[in-house]
Amino acid sequence: MKTIKILFFSLFLFANYANSQTFIQAYADIANQVSQANVTADLTEFEALGVKRRGTTALDNTLNWLKNKYTSYGYTAGQMTEDSFTNGSFTCKNLIVTKIGTVYPNKYVIICGHYDSVVGTGTNDNGSGVACILEAARLLQNVPTEYSIKFINFSGEEDGLIGSQHYVSSVVNGTNPKLDIKLVFNLDEVGGVAGMTNNTITCERDTSSPTTNNALSTTYTNELITCVGLYSPLNTFLSYAYASDYMPFQSNNEIITGFFETNETSHKHSATDLLVNMDPVYNYNVAKATTGAMLHFAVASTALSENSYNEDFQVSFFPNPASDFLNINFGTLNDSNYTFSIVDINGKKVLERKINNPSLLEKIDISQFQSGVYLVALETNSKVIRRKIVIQ
Numbered sequence: 001m002k003t004i005k006i007l008f009f010s011l012f013l014f015a016n017y018a019n020s021q022t023f024i025q026a027y028a029d030i031a032n033q034v035s036q037a038n039v040t041a042d043l044t045e046f047e048a049l050g051v052k053r054r055g056t057t058a059l060d061n062t063l064n065w066l067k068n069k070y071t072s073y074g075y076t077a078g079q080m081t082e083d084s085f086t087n088g089s090f091t092c093k094n095l096i097v098t099k100i101g102t103v104y105p106n107k108y109v110i111i112c113g114h115y116d117s118v119v120g121t122g123t124n125d126n127g128s129g130v131a132c133i134l135e136a137a138r139l140l141q142n143v144p145t146e147y148s149i150k151f152i153n154f155s156g157e158e159d160g161l162i163g164s165q166h167y168v169s170s171v172v173n174g175t176n177p178k179l180d181i182k183l184v185f186n187l188d189e190v191g192g193v194a195g196m197t198n199n200t201i202t203c204e205r206d207t208s209s210p211t212t213n214n215a216l217s218t219t220y221t222n223e224l225i226t227c228v229g230l231y232s233p234l235n236t237f238l239s240y241a242y243a244s245d246y247m248p249f250q251s252n253n254e255i256i257t258g259f260f261e262t263n264e265t266s267h268k269h270s271a272t273d274l275l276v277n278m279d280p281v282y283n284y285n286v287a288k289a290t291t292g293a294m295l296h297f298a299v300a301s302t303a304l305s306e307n308s309y310n311e312d313f314q315v316s317f318f319p320n321p322a323s324d325f326l327n328i329n330f331g332t333l334n335d336s337n338y339t340f341s342i343v344d345i346n347g348k349k350v351l352e353r354k355i356n357n358p359s360l361l362e363k364i365d366i367s368q369f370q371s372g373v374y375l376v377a378l379e380t381n382s383k384v385i386r387r388k389i390v391i392q
Contacts (some may be wrong), residue, residue, distance in 0.1 A: 002172060010186050016314075019075035021226045021230070021296070022147040023230050024230075024296075024352060025304065026293075026302040027230075027231060027292055027295040027300065027302075028230070028231055028292070029294065030139050030140075030143065030291060030292075030295060030300075031139075031231040031232070031268055031291045031292040031295070032288070033139055033158075034115050034135050034139065034284060034288045034291055035135065035284075035291045036280070036281065036284045037140070038131075038134075038274050039131045039132075039135060039280060039283050039284045039287055040133060040275075040280045040284075042069075042127070042130065042131040042134055042135075043123055043127050043128065043191070043275050043278070043280060043283065044275060045065065045323070046062070046065075046121070046122075046123060046127035046130060046131070047089045047121045047123040047127065047254070047274060047275055048121075049061050049065060049121070049325045050121060051117055051118075051119065051120060051121055051122075051284075052115060052116045052117040052121070052122060053116070053117065053118060053158075054087045054088060054090045054092055054116065054155070054156065054159060055087075055088070055090035055254070056087070059092065059115075059155065059353070060114050063082075063093055063095060063115070063153075063155075066095055066115065066130070066134075066153050067080060068093065069134055069376050070097050070134075070137060070151070070321050073137060073141045074139045074141045074142065075090065075099075075137070075141060075332070076330075076332050076333070076334045076362045077094060077334070078187050078330055078333075078334070078358065078359060079097055079098050079099065079332070080095065080096070080097050080098075081095075081096045081098070081360075082094065082095060082096075083095075083096060083118075083163075083166065083167050083170065083171055085156065085162065085163060085170075086167035087156045087159055087162050087163075088159070089262060092116070092155040092156050093098065093154070093155055094152060094153065094154050094155055094156075094163045094164075094166070094167050095115075095153040096151070096152050096167075096171075097137065097150070097151040098148065098149070098150050098151075098360055099140065099141070099145070099148060099149045099151075099314075100145055100316060100329040100331065100360070100361070101145050101146050101147045101148040101152075101298065101315070102144050102145065102301065102309075102316065103146035103147070103148070103260060103299075104146055104147045104148070104182075105148055105152065105316065105318045105327070105329060106180055106318075107147050107148065107180045107181075107182050108147065108148045108149065108179065108180065108181050108182060109145075109147050109148070109149050109150075109181075109182050109183050109294070109297045109298045110149075110150045110152055110181060110183070110184045110185065110249075111133055111136060111150070111151055111152070111154040111185045111186075111187070111290070111294055112133070112150075112151075112153070112154060112164070112184065112185070112186050112187070112245055112246070113126050113129030113130055113132075113152075113153065113154070113187040113188055113245065114126050114129070114153070114154040114155065114156075114157030114158070114163065114164075114188065114245055115127075115130050115153045115154070115155060115161075115188060116154075116155045116156060116157055116159075117158060117159050117273070118158040118269055119269050119270055119271060119273075120263045120267075120269065120271045120272065120273040120274070121269050121273060121274065122158075122273055123191070123267070123273055123274050123275050123278065124189055124191035124192075124261075124267065124273050124277070124278050125188070125189045125268040125269070125273055126157070126187070126188050126189055126291035127191070128187075128190045128192075128261075128278065128283050128286070129186075129187035129188050129189065129190055129259075130153065130204050131283060131287060132190060132259075132283070132286055132287040132290040133151055133153065133289040134188060134288070135290070135291060136287070136290050136291045136294050137151045137233055138299070140291070140294060140295070140300070141290055142309070142310050142345050143165060143295070143300050143301070144300070144301040144314075145180055145219045145295075145299060145300045145301065146298065146300075147210045147297070147298045147299055148298075148303065149294070151296050152167070154167070154245045157188075157244065157245050158269075161243075161244070161245055161247060161248055163245070164246075164248045164249070165248040167248075168248040168249055168251075168252050169248075170251070170355065172249070172252060172254075173252065175245075179248070180199055181254045181255070182255070182297070183255050183256070183257065183297055184246050184250075184254055184255065184256045184257070184289075185224075185246075185256075185257055185259075185293065185297065186241075186244055186245050186246035186256065186257075186258035186259075187205075187258065187286075187290065188244040188245070188258065188259075188260060189260055189261055189264075189265065189268065190259050190260065190261050190282075190283060190286045191261060191265070191278040191279065191280075191282065191283045191380055192261055192263060192265075192279030192281075192282030193261075193263045193264075193265050193266075193278070193285060194276065194277050194278055194279055196263045196279070197263075198261070198262075198279045198282035199233070199234060199235055199264050199282075199372055200234060200235040200236065200237055200262040200263075201228060201236055201237075201238045201259055201260075201261070201262060201285075201286055201289060202236070202238075202239050202255065202260045202261065202262045203221050203224050203225050203228065203232045203236050203237070203238055203239070203258070203259065204221065204238075204239050204240060204241040204256075204257060204258040204259070204260060204261065204345060205217045205218050205220075205221035205238065205239075205241060205257060206218075206239060206240075206241050206250050206255075206256050206257075207240040207241070208240075208241070208242065208247075208250060210251075210253050212253060213253050213254065213255050213256075215249065216255045216314040217241075217250075217255050217256055217257060218303075220255060220257045220297070221238065221257045223296065223297070224257050224259075224293050224295075225238065227292045227293040227296050228289040228292075228293070228384035230247030230292060231288055231289060231291070231292025231293070231295075232288040232289035232292065233285055233287070234285050234286070234289055234346075237262050239260070241256055241257070241258055244260075245256065246258055246369070252275060255357075259284075259286060259289070259290065261286075265277065265278070266368070269383075279337075281303045282390050283330060299346065310332075312331075313330075313331045313332045313333045313383070313385070314329070314331030314332050315328075315329060315330060315333060315378060315385045316329040316331065317329070317376055317387050317389055320387075320389045321389070321390035321391065321392045322366060322389060322390070322391055322392070323366075323367070323391065323392045324365070324366065324367045325363050325364065325366060325367070326363070326364045326366050326376070326389065327362070327363055327364075328340060328355075328358075328359050328361065328363075328364065328378065329360065329361055330358055330359075330361075330362070330378075333380065333383070335380040335381070335383075336356060336357050336380055337354070337355075337356050337357075337380065337381075338354070338355040338356075338358065338380055339352065339353070339354055339355070339377075339378075339379045339380075340352070340355055340362075340364065340376070340377070340378050340379075341353075341376070341377045341379070342366070342369070342374050342375070342376050342377075343374060343375040343376075343377070344369075344372065344374055345372055345373055345374070350369065350374075351364075351366075351369075366391055369391050370391070371391055371392050372390070372391060373388060373389075373390055374388070374389050374390075374391060375387070375388055375389075376388075376389055
């Protein structure tokens with residue numbers, strides 16, 4: 001949701017960073033799999049869910065619709081969490097879907113946008129952003145990325161960024177140690193205007209206080225500009241960030257960037273915020289740019305075989321080497337009962353533990369073990385996943 005926007009060129013900044021990125025065919029191949037049919041269908045379904053105001057059945061139904069979408073892409077219940085908060089006299093929920101990275105599992109790229117609306121169905125504000133996030137999530141589900149990704153659908157944006165503020169306060173700052181965020185990439189109102197030439201997307205950088213995060217925001221926003229040119233047919237404008245769900249992160253000194261439509265709709269916050277007044281082809285092109293940017297920001301692998309990555313259900317054990325604790329990432333395994341074991345170099349089983357109904361990540365205390373090489377195994381009734389780890 002935004003009401004005022006000043007746009008300006010910053011060609012010299014673009015020139016400074018354009019040469020630091022090169023076209024990656026593997027990223028283009030994935031971005032080109034964005035589906036116009038999916039984008040249009042998601043917008044149609046989102047619109048049909050009604051006015052997504054706090055306390056309404058429509059808002060609850062939209063949350064369930066989102067969960068079903070992520071499940072259909074292959075994400076498991078263990079990868080999905082809900083962040084509940086009070087909005088007036090009502091309880092609303094943010095939805096967070098987490099995909100663990102292969103190299104930096106404890107550092108996150110967040111892509112986010114709100115799913116609540118006011119007065120109308122919010123098909124542009126912000127079903128358009130939701131559609132882009134869903135396509136990126138669908139296409140990145142089975143692609144290994146070095147950094148972890150959180151796909152976040154916020155509620156409470158239209159009531160003053162309440163949902164995102166709660167998430168920053170209770171989750172980002174409530175995690176010990178504090179959640180380590182590489183970048184927050186926000187999408188709000190990216191559906192274009194019917195009857196206009198919608199060929200430009202506005203890329204937003206941080207110009208607010210605190211200023212210590214502004215330089216990196218400029219860096220990443222210029223990388224975003226480059227990604228738009230590499231992986232979509234869109235042109236770009238550079239503007240400043242404000243009044244959407246990245247701002248609580250910005251105030252928390254996180255690095256932010258974002259997308260916003262350049263031709264700004266006159267239908268927001270009204271009963272006419274409908275698909276008929278949008279440009280779904282533009283929304284599709286923004287989804288391509290979004291996907292290409294996420295592949296870049298999360299550093300998608302072009303070397304690690306997707307087959308081997310998914311044959312092991314994206315399970316990982318980290319850190320490796322480890323010292324006091326070992327984390328188990330259950331990936332896309334969708335069982336409820338597991339056996340975890342550690343075997344030493346002499347073939348002796350030194351630990352065996354039953355794990356029932358785990359979270360996405362489980363922490364194992366290994367502080368009692370001597371330094372050396374060990375074999376860890378995660379077993380279900382039908383699957384066994386083994387890895388070598390080093391304990392220091």
